[in-house]
Amino acid sequence: MSTGHLTIDLNAIAENWRTLDAMTAADTAAVVKADCYGLGVEPITRALARAGARRFFVAAAEEGAAVRAALGPGPMIGVFSGHMAGDSTLIRNNDLTPMLNSVDQVLRHFESLPQQSFGLQLDTGMNRLGMEPAEWAALREPVLQQMPAMIMSHLACADEPDHFMNAKQLRSFREMTEGLDIPCSLSATGGILLGSDYHFDVVRPGIGLYGARPYEAGRPAVTLELPVIQTREVQPGETVGYGNTWTAQRPARIATVSAGYADGLFRALASTLGLWHGDTRCPIAGRISMDLISVDITALGDEAPDYLTMLGAHQGVDDLGDAAGTIGYEILTSLGARYSRSYQS
Structure with a gap:
């Protein structure tokens, strides 16, 4: 096999959902946007449904249709982008619940799909999606008469527990939802970890x-895991890869593996990252190119590995994010389509 192999552990995903669910008295949904963060909507949403998830959230109506096809009727599928122009048929045919973000979306939804379930998204300070307090105050009573399925907002700084913005948004959300007998939702993963004050009815x-x-x-x-295509001996003074950025300081063995920035392994990773063979770290030698990565496997002696591990027990998506100057989210959602995939359950 000449392409890398991506293994997705469905048991780990289900266990993580159950553990997060146990942290809260709220109903625990699952955000499965962007093809389950790039890992495959059908197997993952089904594993989450088996674990107990009954609410799912996506970014766009097209994603919602894919989740409905995987799960069938029953679970709620919320759409963060709300009811966009041209989405009415998708929303109706797939029984989606758009999180309406604006006056225009409220009017569009009530005019085109008056019997279809919907939610409301409120802006508590992130200034990205949702109705601002004045808009909400003007629409609150007529909207509530239509019995929304949920009212939600989103935290901007939940991954920084001590950030002042968390408490500020919490106060704003409480003020905007005071007195409502409707499920309310403020927290994604980071908000769950902030504690019960942030949990409300749905996380x-x-x-x-x-x-x-x-x-x-x-x-x-x-x-x-990335397959090794070729190995070679390199003498002191010889260089490896584009731009001659890596020069052998001693006799070295170089393995060339099949993957590159076309597969979501960013060029910026090369300066600090390694690959692994068992418990042995093997540093990248030179630049990451579109399809290939050269790796210094001198530490393995005469051993000739068939593959090296990029993501595994010793190195996760957050480590790659740190090395590339980004976050684990971007690494995960960038893993390319060329990898073969298997799902463990």
Whole structure:
């Protein structure tokens, strides 16, 4: 096999959901947008449903249709982007629940799908999606008469527990939802970890399902193994890869593996990252190119590995994010389509 192999541990994902669910008295949903963070909507949503999830959230109506196809009737599927122009048929045919974000969306939904379930998204200070307090105050009574399924907002700084913004948004959300007998939701993974004051009626873990930050205690759910195409001996003074950025300081063995930035392994990773063979770290030698990565396997002696591990027990998506100057979310959602995949359950 000439492409890398991605293994997704469905048991780990289900266990992470159950553990997060046990942290709260709220109903625990699952955020499965972007094809379950790039890992495959059908197997993952079904595993989460078996674990007990009955509410799912996606970014767009098209994603909601894919989740409905995987799960069938029953579970609620909320759409964060709300009711966009042209989405009415998708929303109706797939029984989606758009989280309406604006006056325009409220009017569109009530005019085109008056019997369809909906939720409301409120802006508590992130200034991204949702109705601002004045808009909500003007629409509150007529909207509540239509019996929304949920009212939600989103925390901007939940991954920083001491950030002043968390308490500020909590106060705002409480003020905007005071007196309501409707399920309310403020927290994704980071908000769950902030404690029960932030939980309300529904929580919405996403990245935590895969054991990535901010849920440090979670089980990592992804392993990525890259096949070795060729090995060679390199003498002192010889260089490896584009730009001659790596020069051998001693006799070295170099393995070239099949993956690169076309597969979501960013070029910036090369300066600090290694791959692993068992418990032995093997540093990257030179630049990551589109399809290939060169790795210094001198520490393995005469051993000739068939593959090296990029993501596994010693190195997770957050480690790759740190090395690339980004976050684990971006690494996870960038893993490319060329990898073969298997799902452990």
